[in-house]
Amino acid sequence: xxxxxxxxxxxxxxxxxxxxxxxxxxxxxxxxxxxxxxxxxxxxxxxxxxxxxxxxxxxxxxxxxxxxxxxxxxxxxxxxxxxxxxxxxxxxxxxxxxxxxxxxxxxxxxxxxxxxxxxxxxxxxxxxxxxxxxxxxxxxxxxxxxxxxxxxxxxxxxxxxxxxxxxxxxxxxxxxxxxxxxxxxxxxxxxxxxxxxxxxxxxxxxxxxxxxxxxxxxxxxxxxxxxxxxxxxxxxxxx
Numbered sequence: 001x002x003x004x005x006x007x008x009x010x011x012x013x014x015x016x017x018x019x020x021x022x023x024x025x026x027x028x029x030x031x032x033x034x035x036x037x038x039x040x041x042x043x044x045x046x047x048x049x050x051x052x053x054x055x056x057x058x059x060x061x062x063x064x065x066x067x068x069x070x071x072x073x074x075x076x077x078x079x080x081x082x083x084x085x086x087x088x089x090x091x092x093x094x095x096x097x098x099x100x101x102x103x104x105x106x107x108x109x110x111x112x113x114x115x116x117x118x119x120x121x122x123x124x125x126x127x128x129x130x131x132x133x134x135x136x137x138x139x140x141x142x143x144x145x146x147x148x149x150x151x152x153x154x155x156x157x158x159x160x161x162x163x164x165x166x167x168x169x170x171x172x173x174x175x176x177x178x179x180x181x182x183x184x185x186x187x188x189x190x191x192x193x194x195x196x197x198x199x200x201x202x203x204x205x206x207x208x209x210x211x212x213x214x215x216x217x218x219x220x221x222x223x224x225x226x227x228x229x230x231x232x233x234x235x236x237x238x239x
């Protein structure tokens with residue numbers, strides 16, 4: 001089983017290289033081949049690393065990876081004749097991913113027992129960041145997209161806070177991997193928003209995908225470690 005999981009991890013790394021090469025070279029064929037396979041292969045790696053484990057946490061992360069796959073596919077077709085439609089579909093798919101991840105984190109440590117209950121001020125910088133980002137982007141966001149973008153921003157910020165809430169309740173290695181992954185995922189979405197709503201920059205597609213791939217890998221790595229070896233300290237499971 002270990003050997004098979006390593007093979008799937010190698011496949012994920014190879015697909016990541018192919019995808020990023022496609023982005024750098026603007027080779028759509030490479031992107032169309034590799035991008036839809038990234039998250040399914042990562043999901044298979046997680047299943048191989050955590051065989052026989054039937055926990056809500058595992059199910060929510062796998063569900064999140066499924067919706068991330070749909071989001072990747074939808075966003076590949078944004079920018080064409082049906083740009084707004086595919087962008088909204090992608091946004092909705094990734095919003096569901098964030099909701100799944102958040103649900104999984106809260107199933108491990110809920111808000112009544114977690115770190116944020118003891119240190120609530122940690123929510124403030126993330127809320128301030130979200131408000132500042134939306135204020136910066138707002139003039140460039142079309143009116144029909146303003147509410148969906150704001151909702152998505154709130155959900156992904158909540159997902160990051162769901163990781164912060166785990167501090168002190170999971171092993172430091174697990175927490176570090178999850179937090180780094182969540183922040184990279186947040187950064188990737190911020191880069192997408194900046195490029196789409198008035199602040200494009202050279203190499204944006206490579207930066208977006210590099211941070212996204214690294215973020216997803218670190219999240220899933222942390223989840224695998226938690227499921228395999230490092231159970232949470234608290235027995236409370238209700239949200």
